Amino acid sequence: MIKLLGFSFYLDHTLDQDDKNYIESMKQHHFNEIFTSLHIPEENQALYTKRLQDLLKVAKKNDLKVFVDIDQNSLANLPNELDGFYLRLDDGFSNQDIAEMSQTNPLALNASTLTKDDIKELQKYQADFKNIEAWHNFYPRPETGLDFQWFLKKNQWFKSLGITTQAFIPGDEKLRGPINAGLPTLEDQRNNDRLASAIQLTQANVDKVFIGDPRLSLTYQEEFADYFNNNVLDLTLKANDNIPQDLLNQILHNRPDPAAKVVRVLESRQMNQRNQTLIAPNNNIPRNIGSITIDNQAYGRYMGEVQLTKTDLPLDKKVNVIGHLDTNSIQLLPYITANSAFKLIPKE
Structure with missing residues (x-):
C-alpha cells in the first residue's frame, strides 16, 4: 500500500518557524520528499540561494529528499559548493546533457513532453535509466490540467520502460497564487477530495504523489x-x-x-447481537449515496447490519437511515473493496 508521498515548498519567502513546523509535521505523517522551484533572477541570486540553503538544512534535519525544478540559467547561477538536492530539469536541456548528468545523479524529467525519440537519444548517449524519473507538471489555470486517459496511457508507457512516475494533486489549506485554483496534474482532480485523488493516481501507475500547493491541512495529513x-x-x-x-x-x-x-460492515451484526438490542423501524427514507443504514427487526436475521450506500437506493421500510458521509468522503467509497478497513469519524 505504501507509495512515496511528497509535498511542495516554494522559495517566495524566507523560511520561518511556522514553515519548519509544517515540514516536520509532513515528515511525521510519512511525506518523504520535497519539491521546490528555483528560477533565479540575476539581481536576486544571493537571496534565492540563501533560501534554498535554509530549506536544505531543514530537509536534512528531517531526512527529506529535495527535488529542485530548475532551468539552465538558474543551474549555472548556483554556487558549485551547494549540494544535497536532486534536479527536476525544466525544458531546454539537451538529451546528451541529460544522459551525462544521469550517470552521476538522480534526475527528474518532464513526463508530459518525453517522447520515444527522446528515449532513443538518451539510450544512444548511455543515460542511466535507474537515475531517471518522469515527473508530470501541475497546471495552475483551471481547464488546462491533463486528460485522464492520455495521462494513463503515458504512465503505462513509462512503466513498460521501468521508469518511476510522479504527479501532483492540489493542497487544501493554502493554495498557491496568483490564481489560487489548486495545482493538480489532472484537471478532473482540481476540486476533488485530496485523498481520493491520491488513490486514483496510485491506481494509474503513479509511483510518487506530491502535494502541489504550499499547504496540506493536518486533517488530510492524518x-x-x-x-x-x-x-x-x-x-x-x-x-x-x-x-x-x-x-x-x-x-x-x-x-x-x-x-x-x-459496503456491508462486517462487525455490525455481531455488535448488535452482543447488545441484544431490538431495532424498531425508524427514519425509513430514500438511501442517497453515502447514507449509513442499519437493518431493523423487519429484516429478521439481518437485523443490526450496518451498510454504507455506494449509489442512490430507494426507501426500504426494513432499513433505517442513521447517518450520512460528508461530500468528500463519498468520493472514497469506490476504493473500499473486499476486506477494506475504514473508520467512521465524527465531524468536528
Whole structure:
C-alpha cells in the first residue's frame, strides 16, 4: 500500500518557524520528499540561494529528499559548493546533457513532453535509466490540467520502460497564487477530495504523489498517513445522527465478498447481537449515496447490519437511515473493496 508521498515548498519567502513546523509535521505523517522551484533572477541570486540553503538544512534535519525544478540559467547561477538536492530539469536541456548528468545523479524529467525519440537519444548517449524519473507538471489555470486517459496511457508507457512516475494533486489549506485554483496534474482532480485523488493516481501507475500547493491541512495529513501506512480509510460523517457510538472511531471492515451497491460492515451484526438490542423501524427514507443504514427487526436475521450506500437506493421500510458521509468522503467509497478497513469519524 505504501507509495512515496511528497509535498511542495516554494522559495517566495524566507523560511520561518511556522514553515519548519509544517515540514516536520509532513515528515511525521510519512511525506518523504520535497519539491521546490528555483528560477533565479540575476539581481536576486544571493537571496534565492540563501533560501534554498535554509530549506536544505531543514530537509536534512528531517531526512527529506529535495527535488529542485530548475532551468539552465538558474543551474549555472548556483554556487558549485551547494549540494544535497536532486534536479527536476525544466525544458531546454539537451538529451546528451541529460544522459551525462544521469550517470552521476538522480534526475527528474518532464513526463508530459518525453517522447520515444527522446528515449532513443538518451539510450544512444548511455543515460542511466535507474537515475531517471518522469515527473508530470501541475497546471495552475483551471481547464488546462491533463486528460485522464492520455495521462494513463503515458504512465503505462513509462512503466513498460521501468521508469518511476510522479504527479501532483492540489493542497487544501493554502493554495498557491496568483490564481489560487489548486495545482493538480489532472484537471478532473482540481476540486476533488485530496485523498481520493491520491488513490486514483496510485491506481494509474503513479509511483510518487506530491502535494502541489504550499499547504496540506493536518486533517488530510492524518488521512494520508492512515491510508498509505495503515491501510485504513478515514470517512468523515456529515452528521452523527443515530449512529451507535461503538461504530465511531473504530476500525471496521467491508465483507470479503463485496456487494455491488453497498459496503456491508462486517462487525455490525455481531455488535448488535452482543447488545441484544431490538431495532424498531425508524427514519425509513430514500438511501442517497453515502447514507449509513442499519437493518431493523423487519429484516429478521439481518437485523443490526450496518451498510454504507455506494449509489442512490430507494426507501426500504426494513432499513433505517442513521447517518450520512460528508461530500468528500463519498468520493472514497469506490476504493473500499473486499476486506477494506475504514473508520467512521465524527465531524468536528
